[in-house]
Amino acid sequence: MIKSVFGIFIDTKNKSIIMKNRLKVTPIRKYKTPRYPSYLDESPLLMSRKVTKTGYYATALLGAFGLFAFSTNSNATLELKENPIKFKELGFPHTYAMYGTGLPDRLDRETAVDIIDSIFLANKIELSKEVPISKNGLSFNATGYNEKHNIGYVWLDHQSTASDCFNSWRSSLNKSALLPQDLDAYNKLMKEVGDSYEGYQKEKDFFENLIKQRGYYKLLKIKRYLWRNDALEQKIETYLRENKNYLDVDYGKEILEQYDNEKVDLKEMEQIVDEKDTSIATFSKYDSRFAYNSFGGYEKDENGKLVLKETDTKKEAIKDLENLVQEYIDWAKSEGRF
Amino acid sequence: MSKVIKYTVNFHITHDCNMRCSYCYAGDKVKASMSQSTIEASIDFVVGEVQRKKANKLIIAFLGGEPLMEKQQLFHIHDTFKKRLGDEVKIVGQLSTNGLLLTDSLMKELTERNIMVSLSLDGTPETMQKQRPTIGNSDYSKIMQRTIKSVLKYNLFTNAFCVVTPESSKKLYDNITWIYDQGLHFINCTLDYSAQWTYQDFEVLATEYEKLSKWYEERCNNVEHFYLSSFDERIQTHTKKPVACGNKCSIGNNQISIAPNGDIYPCMQFVKPAHQADKSVQLGTVKGGVVASKLLQLQSDIIKDKPECSGCKLKDRCSTWCSCINYSSTKSVSKASPVACHHEKMLIPIVDKMSAKLWKEKNQLFIQKHYNPLYSFVAQAMTTYKG
Numbered sequence: 003m004i005k006s007v008f009g010i011f012i013d014t015k016n017k018s019i020i021m022k023n024r025l026k027v028t029p030i031r032k033y034k035t036p037r038y039p040s041y042l043d044e045s046p047l048l049m050s051r052k053v054t055k056t057g058y059y060a061t062a063l064l065g066a067f068g069l070f071a072f073s074t075n076s077n078a079t080l081e082l083k084e085n086p087i088k089f090k091e092l093g094f095p096h097t098y099a100m101y102g103t104g105l106p107d108r109l110d111r112e113t114a115v116d117i118i119d120s121i122f123l124a125n126k127i128e129l130s131k132e133v134p135i136s137k138n139g140l141s142f143n144a145t146g147y148n149e150k151h152n153i154g155y156v157w158l159d160h161q162s163t164a165s166d167c168f169n170s171w172r173s174s175l176n177k178s179a180l181l182p183q184d185l186d187a188y189n190k191l192m193k194e195v196g197d198s199y200e201g202y203q204k205e206k207d208f209f210e211n212l213i214k215q216r217g218y219y220k221l222l223k224i225k226r227y228l229w230r231n232d233a234l235e236q237k238i239e240t241y242l243r244e245n246k247n248y249l250d251v252d253y254g255k256e257i258l259e260q261y262d263n264e265k266v267d268l269k270e271m272e273q274i275v276d277e278k279d280t281s282i283a284t285f286s287k288y289d290s291r292f293a294y295n296s297f298g299g300y301e302k303d304e305n306g307k308l309v310l311k312e313t314d315t316k317k318e319a320i321k322d323l324e325n326l327v328q329e330y331i332d333w334a335k336s337e338g339r340f
Numbered sequence: 341m342s343k344v345i346k347y348t349v350n351f352h353i354t355h356d357c358n359m360r361c362s363y364c365y366a367g368d369k370v371k372a373s374m375s376q377s378t379i380e381a382s383i384d385f386v387v388g389e390v391q392r393k394k395a396n397k398l399i400i401a402f403l404g405g406e407p408l409m410e411k412q413q414l415f416h417i418h419d420t421f422k423k424r425l426g427d428e429v430k431i432v433g434q435l436s437t438n439g440l441l442l443t444d445s446l447m448k449e450l451t452e453r454n455i456m457v458s459l460s461l462d463g464t465p466e467t468m469q470k471q472r473p474t475i476g477n478s479d480y481s482k483i484m485q486r487t488i489k490s491v492l493k494y495n496l497f498t499n500a501f502c503v504v505t506p507e508s509s510k511k512l513y514d515n516i517t518w519i520y521d522q523g524l525h526f527i528n529c530t531l532d533y534s535a536q537w538t539y540q541d542f543e544v545l546a547t548e549y550e551k552l553s554k555w556y557e558e559r560c561n562n563v564e565h566f567y568l569s570s571f572d573e574r575i576q577t578h579t580k581k582p583v584a585c586g587n588k589c590s591i592g593n594n595q596i597s598i599a600p601n602g603d604i605y606p607c608m609q610f611v612k613p614a615h616q617a618d619k620s621v622q623l624g625t626v627k628g629g630v631v632a633s634k635l636l637q638l639q640s641d642i643i644k645d646k647p648e649c650s651g652c653k654l655k656d657r658c659s660t661w662c663s664c665i666n667y668s669s670t671k672s673v674s675k676a677s678p679v680a681c682h683h684e685k686m687l688i689p690i691v692d693k694m695s696a697k698l699w700k701e702k703n704q705l706f707i708q709k710h711y712n713p714l715y716s717f718v719a720q721a722m723t724t725y726k727g
Contacts, residue, residue, distance in 0.1 A: 025537075025678035027660075029652030030685055036692040038699035039711070040578050046711050063714050338699060 037338040046083075046336060083336045086329040089275045092158060093288025095268060097169040106293035109319060114157050114292075117320055118285060119146055121327040127151055127340075134263065138279040142266045151340035152281055155327075156266060156274065159287040164267035165227040174223045175209040181248055184212055217253035218242075224261060234261075281339040283330045285323065294319040347395035349386050350597035350608045353379075353413050354405040359438050361472045363505050363532040365668060366405065367612030373410050378602040378626065379417060385598075385626040387424050393594070398425065401434040402455075403597075403608055408441040418453055436460060436501065439487035440474065451494045458499040459491060459524065463515020467508050488522045497720060500524040505532045506541040512548035516568065517555060525566040533679050534668040546686050553694040560698055560705045565719045572709075574684075574691040577657035579710045591663050591673075593639065602626040606638055606673075609664040621667070641674040649676050658684045 039046055099105055109117075122129055129146030133154065145162065147154030156162055165174075180188055191208055195201035213219045225238045241257060266274065266284075274284050286292075294315035301311045334340060354373035355366065374382070390398055400421060402414050418433050425431065433455030442457070450457055462468055465481035474480060491498045500519050504512060519527055531537075549570070556571050591606035598604055599611045604623045612618070623638065624630040642663050649655050659665055660676040669677035698706040708715045 025682060027646075027648040027676045027678050027681040029649055030654050031651060033653035033689075036578050037696035038578070038692075041580050046707050063718065338696065 035338075039336065039338050043338070044332075044336060083333045085275075085277055085333055086326060087275055087284055089272055091289055091291070092271065092275070092284060092286040093290060094158065094163070094167050094271060094286065095169050096167065096288045104295075104297075106290075107296050107316070108287050109292050109316075109323065111157060111159055111161060111287070113320070114285065114287065114323060115145060117323055118155055118157065118327050121324055122146065122148075122155075122331065125328075125331050127153060127331070129154060135280065135282065136263075138273075140270055140273055140279055141263045142270055142274075143264045144282055147282070148340075153331075153334055153340045154281075155283040155285055155330075157285055157287070158266065158271070160227075160229040161231055162266055163271070164261070164265040165224055166268050167266070167271065168227055170227075173206065173209060174213060174226060175219060179219075179222055180212075181218070216248070217250070217255060217258055218248040220258055221254045224258075281334050283327070283334075285326065291322045291326070292319045344397050345393060345395045346397045346399060346594060347386075347390050347393055348399040348401065348595040350401045350403050350595070350611075351382070351407075351414075351417060352403050352405065352597060352599050352608070352611045353407055353410045353417070355600055355613050356409050357404055357406040357438075358409065358440050358475050359406065359472055360475065361503075363471065363503055363535060365534060365609050367616040369405065370613050372600050372613060373405075374413060374600045374602075378600070379413060381602060381626040382598050383417065383420050383424065385604075385629070386421070389596075390425065390429060395429065395594075397430045397432065399432045399434060401436065401608075403436050403611075405600075406438055406441070407435055408437050408446070411441070411446065415449070415453070418455060432456070434458065438472070439491070440483055442487050442490060444490050444493075447490050447494045456499075457491050457495065458501055458528075459487065460501045460503070461519055461524070462502050462504075462508055463511065464518045467511060467515050471503075471505055471508055484522075488524060492523050497526055498524060499526045499528055502527055502529045503532050504529060504545075506535050506537050509541055509545040509548060512545065513551040513555070516552060520566065525564070527567065528569040530569070531679065531683060533665050533677055535679075537679050537682075542682060542686055545683075546690070549687055549690050553690055557694060557698060560703045563705050565705075570687065571691050571694070573659075574657065574688055575695050575710055578692070578695075591638070591642070593635075596623070596630075598626060604630060607664045609668050618671075621673075638673065641672075644674045646674065646676045649681075654684055654688055657688060660684075 119129055127148050129148055131146060133144045133147035133149070135142055135144050135147065135154075142156065143162065144154040145157045158167075160168075177185070177188060188205075188208060191204060192201065195204050209219075213223050221238050221242065225235060228235045228238075238254075238257060241254060245253070247253065271284060274280060274282055294313075296313060296316060298311040298313035298315070300308045303309045351374075352366075355368070355370045356373060357364075357366075357369045360369065386398070389395075398421065400418060402417075407414055414435070418431070421431055431454075433450075433453060435450065435455050436458045437460065439459050439461070447457070461484065462472055465479075465484070468480045468484070469477075472480070502515065502519065504515075508515060516527060516529065552568070553571070556568060559566055595607065596604050597606070597608045597611050599617070601614055602625050603611075603614075603617065604625060605611050605621060606623060610618065610621045621638070623634050646660065649658070649660065652658070658676075658680065660680050662680075663673035665680050666675055666677050667673050669679050695706070695710075
């Protein structure tokens with residue numbers, strides 16, 4: 003039996019509210035754009051934007067036939083766009099050269115960021131600067147980020163990466179930095195192991211262990227790997243000078259947390275490139291594709307004077323960076339990421 | 341290649357049926373079939389319309405009641421159109437049947453005429469017995485086994501039409517997978533929009549759709565060629581929007597339904613025996629023709645903006661463009677169906693989530709099926725070849 007109670011129709015036999023009688027059409031005001039290509043996006047079958055109509059249909063035909071040509075779990079026939087950024091291309095962990103001339107030149111942060119921003123803007127993506135990202139264990143600052151489209155990038159250099167992203171011939175600590183009680187332990191160890199390869203390894207492990215244990219040593223390590231980051235260097239120096247409680251468990255906690263939250267460490271770098279949690283591109287100063295050699299030898303000018311020969315190598319590096327940024331944006335779009 | 345101008349006519353050749361489906365929109369099952377004179381008048385009317393509209397493709401859909409209860413008339417109508425319209429008009433015959441009267445020899449005759457058979461089938465024998473009993477309440481499962489085998493022998497692409505009622509929604513996953521396991525891999529699924537759905541029913545239905553989304557994913561991973569309208573139609577509203585949705589309702593214009601007594605209605609959902617018919621939606625008769633003012637009124641009602649949908653983000657993807665759905669739910673073609681509204685809001689997010697996953701995994705079947713315009717052509721050719 004159906005009864006109306008306060009305008010709601012109730013089936014007393016089945017004890018259920020009858021939807022048809024009380025349900026109203028209600029518009030849904032918010033709905034996220036689905037994360038797969040729509041009819042407005044470039045067809046996933048187009049491998050290149052320059053493909054001809056004939057080429058497109060040939061691809062389409064081969065793609066469909068391919069499904070039948072291969073048995074189940076076919077990995078298929080169609081080459082789709084893939085993320086153009088690979089971890090191994092980033093050049094991290096970066097190993098400092100001990101010395102030497104003839105090292106390649108690298109794009110500086112200012113140049114690279116200008117170029118990357120301009121390509122994003124050309125694709126109608128405006129970016130905010132130094133945006134904190136925190137997701138699924140990731141915590142770092144994106145160099146540029148568009149919150150609406152959930153896409154951005156991080157320029158990987160000394161300024162944006164953590165100290166574990168660098169290998170150096172220099173040790174992270176040295177004897178002179180040790181606190182008295184750690185120095186005793188160090189001396190004892192060195193006496194035991196003597197001057198040997200094994201001793202060298204044990205010394206290294208000893209230092210790394212101390213860095214893990216004490217905030218004080220962590221700060222020293224960070225300071226050692228800073229490069230052209232005067233503000234942070236100054237901040238650490240002031241803290242060290244003003245706080246002599248080196249053995250405190252929380253020593254330097256605030257600086258260390260901020261550092262961890264802002265910088266990309268090596269593990270995070272791999273996670274970002276994986277693109278499972280974010281749509282943030284990693285462009286690296288140490289990517290060999292953007293390295294160039296500005297020294298092209300000498301030539302004589304009109305007065306017969308020897309001058310440095312101009313080269314196009316930097317322009318080529320810039321072009322390569324521009325292309326990679328565009329490829330990334332195309333890929334992200336083809337994935338329905340924005 | 342000349343442009344395809346399509347005209348669709350639904351022939352309801354009888355109100356009689358050998359089943360008593362609980363949700364049937366076609367009204368009482370009475371022994372009222374199309375008379376010979378009505379058949380001839382209907383053919384004359386349709387031929388006139390095809391010529392007037394310069395249509396080059398005529399789709400004749402045989403509906404009921406159960407059309408095979410009047411199989412001789414069915415063949416006569418089809419063959420007469422062939423004779424009258426010649427080779428200039430491509431004729432596509434479609435038959436929607438419950439399959440009880442289908443025999444191997446009948447399937448042969450239908451296939452020879454290129455009449456495509458669709459089976460109405462709601463799921464497991466248990467579901468069928470509950471909501472689609474035969475007149476004598478006989479054991480349906482054995483008949484269906486024979487019928488399915490027979491239709492698949494002639495057409496591997498046979499469509500199964502499945503109606504989901506509040507009762508059967510509890511077993512939707514079992515019903516769909518059962519149909520699929522019988523070899524019917526092309527499944528059109530629709531809700532009984534006239535039913536009294538409750539919020540609880542929709543909660544249960546959402547759980548069943550979640551299960552089906554996993555099942556759909558598995559089919560894609562196994563590269564199985566299939567169609568499940570509940571999911572595929574909604575994916576297409578995103579990937580092929582202009583074709584797959586929007587104001588595509590052509591009822592009354594390029595599509596009409598003819599009742600057994602010769603009355604003309606805009607679509608199949610409106611056809612009922614004379615004593616139950618809604619005369620307000622009748623457009624005319626095959627003998628007197630379509631009443632222009634009624635058709636114009638209907639068309640203006642159909643294209644009216646639905647203020648209740650204003651500002652809805654899913655408006656362009658929703659099924660409330662369908663006049664029949666709206667009518668069966670609200671008794672008006674221009675008022676959006678609340679049942680459809682709730683259903684879309686529940687189902688589209690499930691479908692989008694699954695699709696995003698398949699896309700992210702670069703699932704080749706998903707990509708080919710939804711982005712390759714040649715997919716269905718190749719799939720049909722290759723499946724037939726393999727079969």
